[in-house]
Amino acid sequence: MKYRIFLSAFLFVLLPAFAQAEYRVFVLKITKKSADPQAAQTQDFRLVESTLDHVQYRYYYPVAADEEVTYIDTWRCYGRTGDFQPHCPNPKGQIPAEPAPAP
Template sequence: MKYRIFLSAFFLILAPTLSHAEYRVFLLKITKKSADPQNPSQDFRLVESTLDHIQYHYYYPVGADEEVTYIDTWRCYGRTGDFQTLCPNPKGQIPQGENAAP
């Protein structure tokens, strides 16, 4: 009986503190489709989101003349609640002029 109480207390109190959350950030490019295929449009915007290029259409308004393209993705650790900002892209953290390899 005591074993069952101890096991229940472990799962209710200690297990949530040991778990770690993570999420994925996607860099999306939203481009206006051009009516002329010979002269493609250069009008675009970059968006960082936790939704991929397929899911983004269902949650945010995207015009019929706009196309959402997947550019990059990276993993972040922690929670996304309480409107916290998304973690930055770690690939952009390395200075271009320095060589990280010895």
């Protein structure tokens, strides 16, 4: 009987303490659609980091009908996202810079 109580306490109290949270960050490109093919090359766009993918983003945030949301990049982050913490940096962009040549 004592063994079951100890096992239950371990499963319900101690085991969740070892659980780790993770989330995914997406880089989305929001571009204004244009009917003019010449203007397609010089379109204005903005890049957004979000925990929502390109389909979910449109339903959660206001996006104009003439704007297109495109998925660019993604990576996984470990930890919590509460308290408005910033997203973790992209590990692909953490390449050490080459030393500058001496003058």
